[in-house]
Each structure stands twice: as C-alpha cells, then as structure tokens.
Amino acid sequence: MKLGAVIRGYHIVSEPTNDGGGKCVWAFAVRGGRHYFIKRFLEPKRPKEGSTASAASKAARLRECAEFERRQRDIMSRLAHDVTGAGNLVLAVDFFHEGTTYYKVTERITPSPLNAPHALPPRDKSVLLKTLGLSVGLLHGIGVVHGDLKPSNVLIQQKGPHAFHTAKLIDFDDSYVSGHPPGPEMITGDSVYGAPEWRRYVQGDPDARPGHLTTSVDVFALGLMAHRYLTGTIPGFDDRYDSPADAVMAGERLRVDERLAPRVRGLLEAMTSLDPAARPPIAAFLATLGDPEACVLHARPPEGRTDAVPPPAPRPGSRVRINLGDGRR
Template sequence: MKLGDEISGYHVVTEPTNANGGKCMWAFAEKDGRQYFLKRFLEPKRPREGSTASAASRRIRLEVCQEFEDRHRGIMKRLRPDARGGGNLVLATDFFHEGSTYYKVTERIDTTTLEKPQTLEPRQKAVLLKTLGLSLQLLHDIDVVHGDLKPLNVLIQKRDGAAFHSAKLIDFDDSYLSGSPPGRQDVAGDSLYGAPEWRRYVQEDESVQPEHLTTAVDVFALGLMTHEYLTGSLPAHDERYGSPADAVNAGETLRLDSRLSDSLRGLIRATTSLQPGKRPRMGTYLKALKDPTVCALVHRRPGTADSKPPAPAAPAAPLPAEEAPGTRVSRIRSNLGRPPASAKPEKPAPEPETPTPTEVKRSRVRINLGDRRKP
C-alpha cells in the first residue's frame, strides 16, 4: 500500500504509516467522494496463487486466515452501525482481502480528543463516563469484549453547540466473543490497562483458560480509566510491578487518590478486583454515576480519608469455569458476576494525595485512528 494506490476501489490519498499501528499500516483513502480510514494488516497472509509452499503449509495458513476472517466478520455482524445506542461506536464499514493481504475500512472522523478530562467539572466528568459506560454496555449485552480498552482508543469530543463531552469508542480489531479470545500468542491488549486474568493468560499461566477472558476484562480497564479521567493519573502501586494488573495478581491493593469520593473509591475498588466474577456489570457502574456529585474531588484533612488500611488482596488463584455465570454464547460463558447484595463496601485506605503513575512498558499496542492532533 502506497500513496496513489487503488485498493478495491479505495484511492489512497496519504502516505501510509504504522504510527501507533502495531502490526498494521494505515492511511486515509477516498471512494465515491467519501473519505475513509484504510487499515492494512501485516498478518496473517493468505497463500499466494502459484506458491511453492507444501500442501500442508498452505492448509495451515488457510486455517489461520479463516479463523481471522471469522472473528472479524462475526464482530462486524454483531456491531451494527444502526444499533440502538451505537452512535458513539466507530465501526468498520468494509473488510476484505486483496491478493494475500487483509484490509479493514472505517469512515474518516474527526480524531481530535480532549487531552485532560480531569480538568472538566464533575457533571461533565459524569456524562463523559456515562457515554463510555453505555458504549461498553452495548458491547457486553451482546457478549462482545472490546479487548484493548484504553484512553488511546477513546476519543473525547464535544460537538458544536453541545453542552457536554462524549466518549467515542474506536478500534474493534481486537474484539472477541466473551470467553473465546484468540490464542495466547495472538490476543491483543495493553499491559498497562490489561486485567489480571489477561496478564496471566499471555504469560502462559495454565490456570487461566480462554473461557476466563470475558467482558470483565473490559471492566478492569474501565476502572483504571475512571480513576485516570477523574484525577489525571492511574491508581498507584509498588514500582516493583510493571502494571496495575501485575500488582493485583501479586496480592497488592491499588492505592487510590484520596480526593475521590467514597462512592467512586468503592466503585473503582470493585471494578479492579482480582476475581473477574466480583467486578460489577455495566448497569451497576452506570447506576453509581447517577448522581454527578460523586465525580467531585474532595480535599480531606490528613488522616481522615480512611480509618484503617484495607486488607491485602488474596493471591491469584485458578479461575474455575464453574464460577463463570452469565449469558452463554454457544459453549462460551461470561464470568462477569455481580457482588453479593449483602456485601458491605470496604473502607478505603490512607493513600498519597496525588499518586504518581508508574511508567511501564506497553505491550502490543494496536492501531487507532491515527494522529489525533492532525486529523
């Protein structure tokens, strides 16, 4: 793919790049007078006609490609652009292969985004988090896991004349059905926002099987992003660990900003629980934001944020399939459980007033819609 190419009717109008693209190249293109975002996957590759590869090699490559196609087409079929509440989802409009290479197309949109959502007023923050939560609820209701939820894949925008900012969710290339992710070597994600079970899955922990990667993976990332959107930083943890999930897997309790309201601290504690089944569903998350004042930061007197530190989390344990309640998709079950109705909210712990996020190496960051500063 290069500037000026014609690919299945799409005319490439910018120099292709792989900026923030992982194993993809992307460029802007035009077709029938409309502008599009065109993505070229670097893998998998279909066998070329006349290839000298053995029959066995061709068969294996075709099986990999068929699985890749089925996953993408299956997600596109479920995520309809005209679905109720889908206005904040930026969805693919075309998916095809030309020669040995796969391509995916979305309409070109304004990629500008608010860089510091923590500067918004409490009501603005509440509306922003609600629009993001509603988009995830739409996905989870049809048993779809976004799979790479992070700020880079959320555009925060305000239309001309609108009173509030909204969150547009992008990049569904790494989405999968709840409980049926790609293999350990192929599943995508970002180690900074990945859930504990996802981290253990990619680290070849055999106690975590594919059925344990459910919509709860997104809920963990949403909890981290909620803290970041409200305070400007992720929850803090010991610098020995490369990510919040690694710290949680080691039995550490994430340190939350003491300025957060008790209600939001309890919500973030729940969403970042070690056990997927203890994380709340999206309906519970949205209900917690019904009163926008919960998003206000409060300056507490020293020593009044908590009465005692929370008990350390239990070490990571195997996730048995029988603990996975929820809607069944063929043989797949979601283990995104609800907290018991009788459970009491744990008391938050004393923490630094302004925790500093640990710099960690990101792993396998996937494509977004390009340089947001230069639409």
C-alpha cells in the first residue's frame, strides 16, 4: 500500500503509516467521491502463488487465514449498519484480500479536538458516557465482545459549538462472540485495560478457558475508561503491578477517586471486580452515569464514605498491542 496506489478502487491519498497501528498499516482513501479509512493487516498472510513452502506449511497458513476471515465476516454480519442504535459504531464497509494481504475499510470519521473529557461539565460527561455505554450495550445485546476497549478506540465528536460531545466506537478487528475468543496465540488487546481473565488467557494460564472470556471483559475495561473520563486518570494501583488487572488478581483494591459520589464509586468498583460474574450489566452503567449528578466531582469525600484513599496517579502502563490513535481518521 503506497500513496497514490489504487486497491480495489480505493485511491490511497495519504502516506500509509503504522503509527499506533499495532499489526496493521493504515491510510486515508477515496472512492467514488467518498472518503474512507483503509487498513492493511500485517498478518495473517495468505500463501503466495508458486510458493516453495511445504504443503503442510501452506495448509496451516490457509487454516489460520480461514479462521481470521470467518471471525471478521461473522462480526461484520452481526454488526449490520441498519441495526437500531448502531449510529455510534464505526463499522466496516469492506473486507477483502488482495494477493497475500487482507484489507478492511471504514468510512473516515473526523474527531473533534478534546484533550480532557474529564474537564467537561457534568451533563456533557454524562452524555459522552451514555453514548459510549449504549454502543457497548448494543454489542453485548447481540453477544459480541469488543475485545479492545480503550480511549484510543473511541472517537469523540461534537457536531456544533453548542452540541454535546458523543462517543463513536471504532476498531472491531479484535471482536469475537462472547465465550468464543481467538486462541491465546492470536488474541490481542491492551494490557492496561484488559480484564484479569483476559490477562490469564493471554499468558497461557491452563485454568483460563475460552468460555471465561465473555462480555464481562468489556465491562472491566469500561469501568477503567469511565474513571478516566470522569477524573482524568484510571484508578490507582500499586507500582508493583504492571496493570490494574494484575493488581486485582493479586487481591489488591484499585484506588477509585474519592471525589466521586458513593454510588459511582460502588459502580466502578463492581465493574472492576476480579469475578466476571460480579460485574454489573451495561444497564446498571447507564442507569447510574446517565444521571448528570453522578458525574459531579466533589471537593471532599461525600458523606457516608469513610474509606478515603489517595487519588489515582496517571500511569502509562504496558501494551500488548497499540491500536490506532484518537486522531487517525
């Protein structure tokens, strides 16, 4: 993929880059007067015509590609553009392979500049979180796990100077049917926002089963993201651990910001529970944070809360894979 190239009718109009792209290279494209975002996957690769690789090697590669195609097309078929409520999902419009390489195309979305969502007024934060929660709830309602929820996979838009900011959920490359993830060697995600059961599965824990990776994986990540959108950071945790999930698996309590109201603290603590079954459904998230009063940061711990903890500090964390950033489209 090169600037000026044409791939299946998509004219590449920007220099392709791997910036924040993980296992892909991306660029902007135009076809039929419409603007698109096109992604070239670095893996898997189909066998080359005339390859001298052994028959067994070719067969193994074709099996991997067939599974990759099946999962991508399955998610695309479930996430149809005409599904009610799908307006804030940035869905693929095309998926194909050219030669040995796979490509995926979405419409190009231009985000609004917003570096500090936590600085928005409470009502604006509530709308932002509600639109994000509704999109995640839509996925879960059809049995789909996003699989890589994190702020860089949310584009924030404001359609006018006095309009609310809304969340557009992107990047479904790592999505899967609840309880049926890719194998540990193929699954990807982000170690900062990954749930404990995901961490164990990726690390090859023999007790971590595919069936353990359900929509609750997203709930854990959404709890961390909501804390960041409300306060500016994810919950704090001891420096001995590489991620919130590692701290939770060690029996540590995440430090939820004491400025949040008790019901919000309780919600976020439940969403980041070690036990996936203890995490609340998205409906509880919407019921709580759909109320602008819940998005108010209090100057002191609200009455009724006595276990104050230090506010969380920003933490860069380590990533298993970094997807495309906020300003990529």
